[in-house]
Amino acid sequence: MKTYQVGLIGAGFMAKAHAIAYAGLPVFFWPAPALVNRKIIADLTQERADAAAAQFGFEKGTGDWHDIINDPSIDIVDICTPNDAHAEIAIAAAKAGKHILCEKPISRTVDEAKAMYEAVKKAGVTNKLAFNYRMTPAVQLAKKYIGEGALGDILDFRGTYLQDWSADPNSPLSWRFQKKICGSGAFGDIATHVVDMLRFLLGDFTEVNARLATYIKERPVQTGTVDNLGVVKGGENVPKKAVDVDDQCLLTLKCKSGAFGTIEATRNAWGRNNYITFEIHGTKGSVYFNYERRDELQVCFASDPGDRRGFRTVYTGPAHPYGEALWPIPALGIGYTETKIVEMYEFIKAVSEGKQVEPNFEDGYNIELIGEAAFKSASSGLWEKVRSI
Numbered sequence: 001m002k003t004y005q006v007g008l009i010g011a012g013f014m015a016k017a018h019a020i021a022y023a024g025l026p027v028f029f030w031p032a033p034a035l036v037n038r039k040i041i042a043d044l045t046q047e048r049a050d051a052a053a054a055q056f057g058f059e060k061g062t063g064d065w066h067d068i069i070n071d072p073s074i075d076i077v078d079i080c081t082p083n084d085a086h087a088e089i090a091i092a093a094a095k096a097g098k099h100i101l102c103e104k105p106i107s108r109t110v111d112e113a114k115a116m117y118e119a120v121k122k123a124g125v126t127n128k129l130a131f132n133y134r135m136t137p138a139v140q141l142a143k144k145y146i147g148e149g150a151l152g153d154i155l156d157f158r159g160t161y162l163q164d165w166s167a168d169p170n171s172p173l174s175w176r177f178q179k180k181i182c183g184s185g186a187f188g189d190i191a192t193h194v195v196d197m198l199r200f201l202l203g204d205f206t207e208v209n210a211r212l213a214t215y216i217k218e219r220p221v222q223t224g225t226v227d228n229l230g231v232v233k234g235g236e237n238v239p240k241k242a243v244d245v246d247d248q249c250l251l252t253l254k255c256k257s258g259a260f261g262t263i264e265a266t267r268n269a270w271g272r273n274n275y276i277t278f279e280i281h282g283t284k285g286s287v288y289f290n291y292e293r294r295d296e297l298q299v300c301f302a303s304d305p306g307d308r309r310g311f312r313t314v315y316t317g318p319a320h321p322y323g324e325a326l327w328p329i330p331a332l333g334i335g336y337t338e339t340k341i342v343e344m345y346e347f348i349k350a351v352s353e354g355k356q357v358e359p360n361f362e363d364g365y366n367i368e369l370i371g372e373a374a375f376k377s378a379s380s381g382l383w384e385k386v387r388s389i
């Protein structure tokens with residue numbers, strides 16, 4: 001069995017998820033399309049990289065990510081850094097002929113996304129963006145129902161991504177609130193996940209009307225580089241600086257098919273944690289998904305007899321997409337880890353077959369263009385067309 005060598009850049013929360021996915025891939029998907037050896041992990045200093053190597057099972061650490069690009073034995077570059085480093089690393093990796101897995105969102109700007117897309121296209125390398133939630137079996141099942149025409153023509157949809165980890169004004173000004181590092185706030189960080197799922201389910205969006213808001217205008221400056229998601233003890237005594245990205249976004253979108261709907265995202269919704277939902281209505285039925293109950297898909301069909309028509313719950317299990325590889329009976333529980341393992345499986349399969357996979361840099365670039373139209377609409381107050389690639 002082929003073994004690929006991976007170099008992972010960034011050693012935070014996402015590096016943990018990717019490290020587990022490399023290890024878990026052959027455990028769930030056996031025979032695996034290929035194995036992956038965790039060879040090098042890069043962080044800002046050698047000391048931190050060495051600690052991450054020990055924790056995440058890499059052969060060694062480095063304080064300079066260029067060591068990964070310049071190492072001819074590395075087949076795959078995995079980018080788990082904040083958004084400001086995605087373009088530089090991905091373009092260097094593509095030029096060096098490495099396959100690339102990159103965390104979402106693709107970049108800070110449309111120009112960066114374009115450059116990344118062109119670099120991987122020119123190099124012909126397999127590239128994947130880590131929008132993991134579409135890999136949830138229940139989301140894949142929704143795609144199956146829609147593809148089979150079980151919902152009829154799609155009329156409308158609504159999607160949400162609601163969290164509350166930044167609702168307290170003392171939640172620190174991490175990189176996620178600084179435009180020069182992240183590009184955008186709730187839009188790039190979380191709305192893009194729902195945009196990705198709904199593009200996957202319904203096809204491309206052509207026009208957007210959006211409202212964006214920043215409710216907490218300044219936050220305590222974060223000390224240290226750890227990605228703090230939530231309030232830090234003593235944070236109220238730290239000097240504050242301005243937030244220059246969106247806290248909340250509300251998009252109304254039109255699909256190429258004519259369907260339209262809304263996507264709402266905020267990290268300031270008390271009581272909501274990872275509340276990723278979508279509801280899709282068609283002429284023959286509806287589906288409803290809530291990631292906080294991610295083993296379930298709610299379905300309702302117009303053809304059911306009137307006296308028993310209503311949403312019913314399908315628990316995903318071995319009969320459903322990816323289910324056979326995961327757990328032997330429904331409702332044992334799919335978690336964040338499983339979505340990352342399925343994502344890794346699709347990526348490594350594509351690498352081993354010399355193919356492309358979705359979502360990829362082209363999808364990421366398209367989502368940046370949707371963001372561009374949304375931000376334009378938020379200031380013009382008008383419907384704005386989404387540019388095509």
Ligand code: SOE
Nearest residue numbers: 104163189190193229267274
């Ligand atoms: C913070 O909002 C965050 O870590 C996002 O950046 C991830 O993409 C999401 O999966 C969980 O929440």
